[in-house]
Amino acid sequence: MKTSFAKTLAMIAIWAGTSAQAEQVDVICAVEQIIACEAFQPCERSLPGAVNMPALIKIDHTNGVVLARTASGGDRTSKIATTEDLDVGYVITGVDDGNGWSFRVADDNGRFTFASAHNGVAFSGFGVCASE
Helix, strand or coil, rough: CCHHHHHHHHHHHHHCCCCCCCCCEEEEEEEEEEEEEEEECCEEEEEEHHHCCEEEEEEECCCEEEEEEEECCEEEEEEEEEEECCCCCEEEEEEECCCEEEEEEEECCCCEEEECCCEEEEEEEEEEEEEC
């Protein structure tokens, strides 16, 4: 992925004694599985559409937002609050409609894990991202 190359360049710049931060590229992520857990109830695994979650998500690093369309057709835009570069990928966090979320994307294979905390319900999911 392009992010690995960008991070390599950033690490070379840091090693050479200059200050640099890896530049993230925009990615499209396919959600493969959602796990929904209500308080004090068994968790349920499903496809994204079964719980009105998006099947595709765009992480737009350029504009600092995450874009998605729910299964029912509603468009969502959520501002990225923080980005943390890791040696093996990155983590982004934010808040959407009062619900906190976090995303971890791996550089080597594009696999991601996300979590979203709602009032009495937690969602987690898995999938894969690719640069545009």
